[in-house]
Amino acid sequence: MAKPLIEVKDLTVYYGNTRALSNVNLEVEEGEYLGIIGPNGGGKTTLLKCIAGLTKYKTGTISIKDKNIRIGYVPQFSNLDKGFPITLVEVVLSGMINPKLKPFYRYAQKEKDRAYELLEKVGIKSLAKRQISELSGGEFQKMLIARALAQEPKLLLLDEPTASVDAKSRSQIYKLLGRLNEEMTIILVTHDLLAISSEVRSLACLNNTLVYHGGPEMNETILTQMYGCPVDLIAHGIPHRVLRHHHNGVHEGGEEEC
Ligand code: ADP
Numbered sequence: 001m002a003k004p005l006i007e008v009k010d011l012t013v014y015y016g017n018t019r020a021l022s023n024v025n026l027e028v029e030e031g032e033y034l035g036i037i038g039p040n041g042g043g044k045t046t047l048l049k050c051i052a053g054l055t056k057y058k059t060g061t062i063s064i065k066d067k068n069i070r071i072g073y074v075p076q077f078s079n080l081d082k083g084f085p086i087t088l089v090e091v092v093l094s095g096m097i098n099p100k101l102k103p104f105y106r107y108a109q110k111e112k113d114r115a116y117e118l119l120e121k122v123g124i125k126s127l128a129k130r131q132i133s134e135l136s137g138g139e140f141q142k143m144l145i146a147r148a149l150a151q152e153p154k155l156l157l158l159d160e161p162t163a164s165v166d167a168k169s170r171s172q173i174y175k176l177l178g179r180l181n182e183e184m185t186i187i188l189v190t191h192d193l194l195a196i197s198s199e200v201r202s203l204a205c206l207n208n209t210l211v212y213h214g215g216p217e218m219n220e221t222i223l224t225q226m227y228g229c230p231v232d233l234i235a236h237g238i239p240h241r242v243l244r245h246h247h248n249g250v251h252e253g254g255e256e257e258c
Pocket of ligand 1: 015016018020038039040042043044045046047135235
């Protein structure tokens with residue numbers, strides 16, 4: 001069998017005394033579109049950052065088949081200050097790999113053309129000259145995706161790209177990711193349970209440790225184990241409510257309050 005693109009073995013990660021991940025083993029094939037779900041604090045961001053090489057760990061290994069693979073990373077909390085006076089196209093340009101980049105560097109026309117192409121690809125070319133302070137949540141996320149694509153990645157990691165994004169933009173982002181998956185491997189951390197059933201090809205559930213990795217059709221036992229509360233079964237591609245009404249509480253349809 002071909003070697004997987006990413007092989008995570010016995011990964012355990014601590015922040016001080018907090019164990020964020022315990023003995024995680026996970027293989028991601030080339031061309032995969034993997035959704036990672038799990039409760040808050042379950043270690044999703046930590047795993048993504050370890051794969052991206054942004055968080056150090058002492059126990060376990062992460063092997064990436066192609067050492068030179070370019071990785072695009074769309075962080076959950078961008079360090080971009082929304083009040084900073086910069087246009088959308090400038091943000092995308094800033095994501096381009098250019099070892100010669102110096103202060104006051106002038107981008108070549110071909111880099112500008114490429115930035116516009118990327119904005120077109122994510123569906124916001126008409127906003128290219130807009131200040132980032134004037135973008136909606138969805139437009140901002142699309143811009144971050146375009147910036148990550150400027151690296152010409154073969155592996156795209158996204159951390160909750162649809163959090164605080166309206167329903168229309170959310171579905172546009174999922175369509176975009178589906179198209180991008182034809183060119184690259186994608187790992188998507190999401191709270192959006194609808195996404196897992198209808199968009200991704202496979203699913204991993206993290207609750208400190210890996211609870212499940214397999215097809216996107218979940219069963220109630222796995223979800224209950226993961227969230228510690230009863231849930232309605234998720235049917236592939238069929239709109240659904242995720243949580244059944246709780247005896248002790250309040251909610252129907254969310255997943256945070258267990
Ligand atoms: P998730 O993305 O699933 O919400 P995280 O990976 O962000 O989970 O966090 C996993 C655990 O590690 C949580 O208990 C969180 O509080 C802790 N944690 C994450 N980042 C840090 C950090 N920089 N310092 C200390 N603890 C952290």
